[in-house]
Amino acid sequence: MTRVEVKNGNVENALKRFKIKVQHSGVPSEVKKRKEYSKPGVVRREAKKEAIRNARRNNRRNNY
8 A cells, every 4th residue: 555644734745756656556557457358369469569669678778
């Protein structure tokens, strides 16, 4: 469970920190994935595309 303490009554700042923590925990992306059913073949294709994208990104970062 994500917790954020409100310091000095600054609710806006606490809300901002909460949103960042939730984003880093991966909850929004998980909700997006579970929103509708994907066939197993589609899931495999998407995973393969993501792996290729990550490999290219890592390759670019390591070459410089």
